[in-house]
Amino acid sequence: MRLIDLSQPVYHESPNYPTHPAVRCEVLTDHPTDGWRTEMLVFPSHTGSHLDAPLHKIPTGISIDAFPLETFAGPAFIADLRDSEPVRKITAEVLLAKLPRDLAGAAVILGTGWGAKRSRSEEWQHLSPRLTVEGAEWLVSSGVRGVGIDHFSVGGTTEPENSATHSTLLGAHVWILEDLRLPEDVFSIPQPCMLWCLPVHLKGHGGAPCRPVIAVG
Numbered sequence: 001m002r003l004i005d006l007s008q009p010v011y012h013e014s015p016n017y018p019t020h021p022a023v024r025c026e027v028l029t030d031h032p033t034d035g036w037r038t039e040m041l042v043f044p045s046h047t048g049s050h051l052d053a054p055l056h057k058i059p060t061g062i063s064i065d066a067f068p069l070e071t072f073a074g075p076a077f078i079a080d081l082r083d084s085e086p087v088r089k090i091t092a093e094v095l096l097a098k099l100p101r102d103l104a105g106a107a108v109i110l111g112t113g114w115g116a117k118r119s120r121s122e123e124w125q126h127l128s129p130r131l132t133v134e135g136a137e138w139l140v141s142s143g144v145r146g147v148g149i150d151h152f153s154v155g156g157t158t159e160p161e162n163s164a165t166h167s168t169l170l171g172a173h174v175w176i177l178e179d180l181r182l183p184e185d186v187f188s189i190p191q192p193c194m195l196w197c198l199p200v201h202l203k204g205h206g207g208a209p210c211r212p213v214i215a216v217g
């Protein structure tokens with residue numbers, strides 16, 4: 001079995017959500033003085049490739065550890081949106097042209113190409129393609145179990161639209177997988193593909209880092 005890695009790396013001062021504190025990864029103990037290499041990590045739970053739980057946006061929503069693990073392993077369809085211009089609105093019409101009709105029980109990954117632009121540039125931080133509320137409603141009504149995107153925010157960074165897109169998905173118990181990086185070959189593998197994105201076991205949190213992969217063969 002081959003695993004295609006969809007994750008973005010986390011490291012000291014790695015690019016992250018512009019309003020979040022900077023990522024801190026510092027050596028706590030090291031060779032030869034301490035005899036052990038250990039790092040101290042300080043960053044928001046929504047850093048690098050991560051999952052949003054309903055609690056992230058819905059006050060009464062469940063936390064990331066309350067989902068059955070099975071929901072993070074299963075079929076996924078990848079929408080090839082690499083033709084996206086900055087701030088493209090990903091509507092139901094856009095999705096209809098890129099996805100099969102039957103999405104029930106599957107995850108959908110929005111592949112915009114923005115994962116390859118990850119840096120502190122204006123384009124990456126503020127001009128990403130974004131799923132509209134109407135697009136999110138269409139995905140919910142299609143019965144998807146999760147939605148992923150190769151950017152840190154599925155709804156972009158403009159309010160109130162970003163909040164509304166998150167609320168639409170999370171309010172329907174649909175998890176969100178953000179800050180992916182999609183290698184070229186994921187766009188040519190048979191669909192649905194098999195996505196695994198198990199969250200780190202953070203108790204009661206509104207989200208958690210994960211290591212998203214597609215299993216092939």
Ligand SMILES: [Zn+2]
Nearest residue numbers: 046052178207
């Ligand atoms: Zn998030």
